[in-house]
Amino acid sequence: MADLTTEFLGIKSPNPFWLASAPPTDKEYNVRRAFEAGWGGVVWKTLGEDGPPIVNVNGPRYGAMWGADRRLLALNNIELITDRPLQTNLDEIARVKKDYPDRAVIVSLMVPCTEESWKAILPRVAETGCDGIELNFGCPHGMSERGMGAAVGQVPEYIEMVTRWCKENYDKPVIVKLTPNISDIRYPARAARAGGADAVSLINTVSSITSVNLDDFSPEPSIDGKGSHGGMCGPAVKPIALNMVAEISRDPETAGLPISGIGGVTTWRDAAEFMALGAGNVQVCTAAMTYGFKVVQEMISGLSDWMDKKGYASTAEFIGQAVPNVTDWQYLNLNYVTKAKIDQDKCIKCGRCYAACEDTSHQAIWMKEGRVFEVNDAECVACNLCVNVCPVEDCITMERMTAGSVDPRTGETVSDDYANWTTHPNNPGACAAE
């Protein structure tokens, strides 16, 4: 069985699966049980400054989006940071860390944007013996109205400033947690690096309204007939998170900056994908909130199974492997010509490919006598829509045309030279192919 031990910022954990800062890591009781279940580390539920504890709503705080059979595709929450007294949390963190020296314990923080506030809390956090801190610049609701969370995360200058304060006043690793609610994730990541961050973690939740009650016209979750945008997480946000992780991984200004990948990690496979795009580990919230702590067992066995199959001895061997393959559109090979091909033995004749291609794509699928569906290569632009809508896995595949053959759609001979848009004759700005 592959060794899942992962070192992130010098912090060792038995596996790369950490619980993200959220209800699963809200208190000692949860975290102890999470560690017993096998989680490699936790980022403690975000702590705020000392004083009267935070107040949460007393009505529902989660909304949801479901797929078939009420499978939870996304959660949305309007919960704030911890609503328990600071000292209680600090005492618990110290006790847990002492009892689980082999697990990562990171403390998430969010205090007002003044140096004194940070200076006041950092030494108290350090005393717990935790392995590092994570700066919550991501929470998109509630706290942002008070100038914290995403309100900081949306202004790169603030990120840099607060990160610097933390680096100056705290010895151990500082992770900056980023909000996806910005237009270009590279700017806050660069700011974090400029401020001296040891790593970034992303994504926090995506601002969202998951649904509207059509009887009383209140957004859900409804608090006495009113709703507030919340933060969305879970399987549905994974594609957003993966792209943002990749953007940071391949940005020359942040390349090499360690990343903790978060957002919709639900299975071992999701974790492997984040890591292939450069994340040193992953954090999980919704999957644990949906299925309980035990899900980590599938993540552990699945990842090590896959690593064994691929012959990877440690996670370091595949982390970042997909990064060089993420490129700009303009560099994609325009001589890569494929055609959809339908496996008649697998086809169950539902006709979805036909409806999709005929109504919304390129009229490249024939429906022949006896519901036989075939691709007309002379029209197929290889868009992949039919593959995506076909209910049978591997029934429609994209087959590459061999060099030298003629694409019946364009009448052109397929070449195996690499050629992209930058040199394409139709590109007014094409540079000479040299």
Added chain:
Amino acid sequence: MAHSTRTPGIVAGRLSAEVLSENFADLHPPLDAHEAHVAADRCYFCHDAPCITACPTSIDIPLFIRQIATGTPLAAGKTILEQNILGGMCARVCPTETLCEEACVREIAEGKPVEIGRLQRFATDAVMAKGPQPFSRAAPTGKQVAVVGAGPAGLACAHRLAMHGHDVVVFEKRDKPGGLNEYGIASYKTVDDFARAEVDWLLGIGGIEIRYGQQLGRDETLDQLVADHDAVFLGMGKPGVHALPGFDLGGIRPAVDFIADLRQAGDLSSVPVGRNVVVIGGGMTAVDAAVQSKLLGAENVTIVYRRARGEMPASRFEQDLAAAKGVTLVFNAQPVAATGAGDVTGVSFEYTAQEAGKLAGTGETFDLPADQVLLAIGQTLENAPDGLARDGSALLADETHKTSLARVWAGGDCSAPGEDLTVTAVAQGRDAAEDIHQTLMG
């Protein structure tokens, strides 16, 4: 309990009231809302869906299933009922395994079709629970149409005609509507007096008058109906039964009569059934008679069919249902004689084989003890008016359901080509109504 499954002869009350009510509970219980969503989600929303083609009433199945999936069962119900006003009954009685569900691509792909029938029931139940039938009548046309028979064909025809603004008078020989929905279909397929409730609901459209106790050939003549109305639709089913020569001892009767008595009995523990029941035939009637005999408490029930299993008109699902309920199925055997004096005590059979394409006895025989014999060897037209061309044992009708007589249409079991299914009768009644409408207004 006075009697048990082992009491000899034909007696009532072999099982307790509790066991009987369990035995005759809904064969396919309704889906609850969550189950319906899960079942609906399995539908692929096929292009030019094969299930629609396989439905004799061409219900837009992918559309109604999607309407269920998106939380609008009333809209789903309307999609169904626009095509098939008896969609509620069809959802319960259609042999979906040989119709829509057989054609479902998921049946082909994984042997587990989308549960179209149960979803159809979910949607139509929702509409019926909501209240009145959802269609309204067009402006009155002043035309009057006579419909003979208040079975599925006649009712579907009458409803569609009423929708188009015609006035309809239904002549029904019995004192209740519904035809075989009321008198024939197995009780566990249509519990809680659904057949009657559905007819009352259907008649809510207005413009349909049913005259009970009016039998064509006895109380009315076709000539008179034609003379008094703008058009006539014949939907009288096949009310007669084939007899088996020599099978006239006590305890021998047509299976349909046994079923009709059972369907009309208020109290199942009052329905007499034999200890050793032999059912002769191979269709749905044979299976229903056998299964219900067993459920009433008969000790041994055997269906004997003269051909091979593969040729049995009852679907494999029906055969398996019978087997699961404890009915013995015997294939390739034909009845030779009923034995007994006064009351039947047994039946002799001879095995059969196909010889040069023809069924013939092999000479080998066996006997089954029997105190009750139910004959399910087919129904016939009876008292059908003269002067109408026939196609075999049924009335000849063209693809628009016109008979050989002007202004007379026919549909359902009485007409050919027929499949003897509720849903086919509905389709033909509806299509005949459309053709009558075209003809009258054209």
